[in-house]
Amino acid sequence: MKKHEDTITPEVIKKHGITEEEYEKILGFLNRVPTLTELGIFSVMWSEHCSYKHSRAVLKLFPTEGPGILVKAGEENAGVIDIGEGWAISFKVESHNHPSAIEPFQGAATGIGGIIRDIFTMGARPIALMDPLRFGDVNSPKVQSLLKGVVSGIAHYGNCIGIPTVGGETYFDDAYEGNPLVNVFCLGILRHEKLARGAATGVGNSVVYVGAATGRDGIHGATFASEELDDNSIEDRSAVQVGDPFLEKLLLEACLELLHGHSVVGIQDMGAAGLTCSTCETASRGGSGIEIDISKVPMRETGMNAYETMLSESQERMLMIVENDQMEKVNSIFEKWDLHAVEIGKVNNSGIMTVKNGSQVVAEIPVKALTDEAPAYHSSPCKPVYIEKAQNLSDCEIPEQYDLGDIILRLLGNPNIACKRWVWEQYDHMVMTNTVVLPGSDAAVIRLKETNKLIAMSSDGNGRYCYLDPYEGGKIAVAESARNIVCSGAKPLAVTDCMNFGNPTKNDVAWQFRKCVEGMSEACECFSTPVTGGNVSFYNENPWGAIDPTPIVGMVGLIEKEEHVRKQWFPDGKGKIILVGPLGDEIGGSLYLKEIHGLKRGLPPRMNLKTEKGVQDFVLKIIKKGDVLSAHDVSDGGLAIALAESCINIHQDTITGIDAKIPVCLSGREDFALFGETQSRIILSAVSEKADDVIEQAAKGGVQARIIGDYGVDSFCLKVGSKSIKIELPEIKQAYLNTLEELLKRNE
Amino acid sequence: MKYGVIVFPGSNCDHDCFWVTGNVIKQDVKFIWHKEKNVNDVDCIILPGGFSYGDYLRTGAIARFSPVMESVIKHAEKGKLVLGICNGFQILTECGLLPGTLMRNRDLRFICKDVYLSVENNSTRFTNCAQEGQILSIPIAHGEGNYYANAQELTKLKENNQIIFRYCDREGKINSYSNPNGSLENIAGIVNKNGNVLGMMPHPERCCENMMSSMDGIVIFDSIINSLN
């Protein structure tokens, strides 16, 4: 190889985001100066995005073991768990925050494309998507156009490829100004024996490239995702990747058809760091080596050099390891789908990744240097100073003289609570005809045609809480997700997560990260829901600082029988409303404080995991027994909002009234009782004859429960302490259903 | 009877149609790959929803050149049944089996939700099990379902009673509020002059089971079976 001392200057090294120590390490692995291509390869593989260098150590805290786990977190592209009868599911969440900030439509679209590939590389057929989203202030035109771009990008890709988007989150807070979060979740189903692996094994087997031709898209995307956004990022625009959902649909069908035969040994998608990542990771997993010739790679553009080819992030490409003599069979399947597979190299046992351009070697790197031996850093977490000040809030700072009925309406119409149908109606959430509980209820439920079981899924994460107390916030993210799952009639199974944080080299961010992981881990242990995989997205910062720490939990649960499915809405007719869980008036960190009083402060609600588990177990039991008709968890907006939400059946476009009484607690404040977000609470409905029995059963199990009123009346009536609130039903409906839409239409 | 569900590259409701015809109403059904040329053995061809060829250029524009389409046209000319749902409807207008065009939705957004349809003509082979004026709840899911026909075509559609479904509200009112996508005169589905080719934007295959939000889609599949007996 030529000498490269001249090209590899300190500036070039720095531009690649490689520190001096890291460069020393590279020299150690190679025993020589790297070529530019090699430097590029190291820089993407050692980027935060691929190497998890600032999070690996902390992520080890997550519980990852469990009885049904078939593929553990970190082993493959996505985790896999057993659901019985020979069936398994695979699911994962990914972030596409930075690409979406720059180019919302394509950024979000390619995010969907990427997570879908992660799932079908496991041999699973993707059957559901969710999209947890965070944006800045929704009143800003800029944010609105971001939101519209992101939502239409997700719609474009998900609808076209024919996988329903059945749930998600949409939350607005100044903390995400300029740095929106676009997380995407995908779930797939497979037979145990069809499980595919991303390992390059078998000396002499073919390394096969299939899918879109390679262009200069997204070069340096992976390192880009690991850097803070500044104003100059606008200049990085050539890095934009454009998605082609049609091509991915063909790729998906062809790959599943192929994987169900026996010619493919390993498969991996070319996501971040494209060809580089897929080749060295498959070789690393297989304990093998790999040699490829990039002159054989299909190109979309002319004149691309080795560096660009290896680092391109063109979408809709897959790498496969195919048994030596099976190329013909592979080709025949791909050709049926108008796709073309090319052999670009071979598996060997050298432990080295060799990249040639024709006969010239352009890179030669020990595989493990890029994967297992990548740098890992131990941060020095340090509690941020803002926390104590922000947590400190006295009741007298919260004005009392408000019209409570008016506040209920304002909160219902607040974009963070109002119905998100403007979003989900743009998504085909019914294709595949499995969606049994449509978006809008606590958790989405899909049936599995292959078995009699159903799957519930929910995504949750509360940046407000985590900002004020990352440890409690981490616990609550998991607990709330589990609560949503239980409300739909499911038993929580497992978790995937996406950790969205600021710059991890800052000690307070490192602290927030660590505390969140600790809290989440504890909660996962409590609910026996291991973490099966996920994603870390650091460097979510804007000129004002880091975003609120936002761990997103994607939880999946199993419903044994269709009869167990519950929605959050009170049924037709009349009956009793039951509150399970504690009364409470923890107002700190509540949405009420933020949206009505402009205070993002106070101590967020405490999570007592034992209480939570008791409530959830009881509710699931009572649902399965058939004693209750609906279940809705209490979260943002507190009891008053949860009650109002239970009244509105979005999909039938109907509303029912209630007459309920809520006791005032220690603080003596009516507003706290109505809008406080004390955890571990679920609202149930039951026919009158059953209600007392439910309370009795709860008492026997040591779970708090009380009848708080009736549903099925003509208006929305709440008594709290000495105050009475009465709201006409059309007002409730108007506020909840139409505000978001009207707000977004105003600027069209 | 036997159904045939055509699979174009990019079709994505093909499996849903297969499931309903095969597993729910329990008829014979097979997939027909778009490169096949022989469709002789089926009684009713379904062109399913989805994004054939990614909907690039125009919806249905490229799919209509698929090899199978020649036989589909022959099948229709013989008076046998063709049902085009959503993207299938778009393909049927592109290939000339049905008049008009499906343009982008009035609000330029994709819309997926349950809508109400009024059955405007129940004496067809696709609607004979429905009551005239019956209101069906069936979901839509499309970005380009805004039906357009020129004045002449519209007059003909009316003269021949070819308008089968119109969008309406729960009470059956047909007006711009109950029009989800801007379709001309709320048109949601039409047949050809001979009454053997139906194109509709709503998805009856999505609402044939108890677990789904409605079971009204069944009426169409039942009518088809009924018309063959």
Add this chain to the structure above:
Amino acid sequence: MQKARVFVMPKKSVLDPQGATVKHALNALSYGNVNNVRVGKPIEISLDEKNGSTLEELQEMCDQLLVNPNIEEYTIEVIKK
């Protein structure tokens, strides 16, 4: 001919919702003088160096595939190098 552009535009008689929306947006952005906007689709076709197409052939492509005569009209422009 080696390169051509086909301009596919919505017919004047047909409502163009996209055009109407763009007009609105421009008006809102203080371009009050914009009174009509139509959004179409230009298709740029590059042909083999040695084996170009005649204008008739391009018209054929339009009539067969590229244009929907119900709602669209087109013009062809030859691009000279």
Add this chain to the structure above:
Amino acid sequence: MQKARVFVMPKKSVLDPQGATVKHALNALSYGNVNNVRVGKPIEISLDEKNGSTLEELQEMCDQLLVNPNIEEYTIEVIKK
């Protein structure tokens, strides 16, 4: 100026899946000599009779609204009556 056309085309470096699919379809329809197709968006803007826009204003409209500079490029053509 009373009427102008803005041609918005996907940048050459950016993937144009629509163009690629249309090219395939034309090839399959026996136009084997078509070797590249790009599909864009022409926007025809009509302005007030009395109160036209300058070229700079049109450029402003493009930069602000009509064009996504991440993936598109444009040219403006003035249409004379």
